Amino acid sequence: MLGTALFLWQQSVKAQGCVAIRSTGTVCMKPQAEMEKGWQMNMSYRYFRSFRHFVGTEEQKERLEKHTEVINWQHTLDLSLVRTLNNRWSLAVNVPVLANTRSSLYEHGGNNSKSPDARQKTHSFGIGDIRFAVYRWLLNPARSTKGNIQAGLGLKLPTGDYRFQDYFVKNDSTKILGPVDQSIQLGDGGTGFTTELNGYYNFSKRFSVYGSFYYLFNPREQNGVSTARGGTVSASAIQYGTAVMSVPDQYMVRLGANYSMEHLTVSAGLRRECVPAKDLIGGSSGFRRPGYVVSVEPGLSYRFEHLALFATVPVALKRDRTQSYADKLQTQATGVYRQGDAAFADYSVNIGMSFHF
Template identity: 45%
Template sequence: MKKITKLLFILSAFYLVPCQSFSQGCVAIRQFSGLGNAVGQGNMLNKGELNISGSYRYFKSFRHFRGTEEEHNRLTDHTEVINKQHGLDINLSYAFSERMYGIVSMPLQYNERSSLYEHGRTERHTSYSKGLGDMRIGAGYWLLSGEKAKRGNTAIGLGIKFPTGDYAATSTFYNQGAEGLELEKTVDQSIQLGDGGTGLIVDFQGLWNMSSTLFWYYDGFYMFNPKETNGTPTNRSRPNEAIMSVPDQFALRTGVFKSFEKIHGLGASLGGRIEGIPVHDVIGGSEGFRRPGYVISVEPGVSYMLGNITGTLNVPVALFRNRTQSVTDIENSTPDNVVHGDAAFADYLINFTVALRIPKKEKEVFNSL
């Protein structure tokens, strides 16, 4: 049981970044949109103990896809959109009991978006956004306890995503209109700090012992965003794409983790993940502008645990990218002209996490004589 608990603590940092976010680029899933095992860290703690973690994520998206086909000409013509996104997620988790846990998660972001088409199509310029993202709070419950959890465990959780991030962030755009003015306008949906909706997160995670040093892990989430649009202008020409949509999001990860007995505290993982934005929301409407799609990646990782501190690095590498046809694409299509928007994706993500477990101080008991 102690070995499972230790491995759960090491693996916790691998689960902190299920996505976001997001798919990697213009498919605008927010980073750290799911609570993942950031929630589940409570299981690695005794009742009343805390876990504090910080998780940094970076990617550069520049490869354009329309459906599953890459548009190689965007690179050769130097017309590609380049998104660079930095995110820091700060998590505080608490164990209410052996099986019940909770977490508060606060994301911070800094984003850059370089393009031609947003700046008059003659010069490349960059727009920016930075600040607090959409905060999340959640709780969960491990299904097994005691002897039943010796070989592994699975947890289910619920969370709420609050619209604390600016969903109408602005930046300077150049060469606007016939007079080539500089105007302050809302930035692209892919680098907005929030989506403007209150979301419900359903999540699960688990770890099972396959051999003395090999474990199977899995986790995933779906975020329901009932709100249809958020009122933020997209600066796009088509009337049905004038306002930003508030889309659902999802992610699923699974793989194996191996601990190394000869190097105490060292572990490595290899798995796969899928994350993205659906075409249609499960609850509420799906109108407004969105770039639906998903990316499938292979995800290697390494971790090291020293005392109560665990550091992890995982680098998902994209294998398959698909910018699916949106609701507005379908609405704007005719038998003679099928509309299918594109999106830029990254080749890989960099996720680095440091987690600190704070043990509960034992109360000293003095027996009176």
């Protein structure tokens, strides 16, 4: 019973380093499509530390050597409630709570500063963007006992503070209050809608495969929040449309397999999380760091009668900070190829529980 419902809370508001990827898969247990009516409460925690800078797929190792790297720490608690109406229809709501910290030189004293206090931190804490979703198994669970496909449609509300501010320390006597970096904002400022497909197939009682696809459409082009961190917007940022933050689309794909031994399930898979350079609906101007992460995702889950526990540790195989819409505009205008950088994590840690009542 619990395995199927875990499909319903795979996507939640998160980030992956400086690339503000706000969707992730937490766990995918071997599911049973025969669900009882009732409620299910889910809690999951995610942690990562991003610090490796990439331009395209090439790591900028000199950033670590010169100690100019940007470091993001993120702690996320996702609270989800699922209401199963019958064996085909379910409703879900997801409320994320985020605690972010960002350490850098360039936002404060500057990368070239010799002061021991040049590196400073900014923070953000609060509720992120809440999402409501409805799900339906496309095949009749009573007949499709080996496998099934679940479709989902959702609404993401801009409940997270996308204008969150903190102080940027310029020197011993000067602090400037301004919006924190896009990567640690609590929301993106857009009302979006989500589409999902989740599927599984049981080859035997022990072995099964799973797959899921999630896409967040964000029609709003920009949220109006300055990228100048409390300072003056540069002429270049105005010219190429990066003076304010964009509201980007994002998507995730997961594929993998499960092996079950009584109450214990071992899983292994691949997943790709991405912020595209261009949105499918609406414009694409504004500041964003597009890119993607391909990870291998091992996991464990243990199921009791009404309770399931899980842990997954996605480990990055490939990180790519792709060319943004603004980068392309600047390249076209100047004739000089432009591509920005972004920091990525080596891995993330996900742990959680699911309780049916």
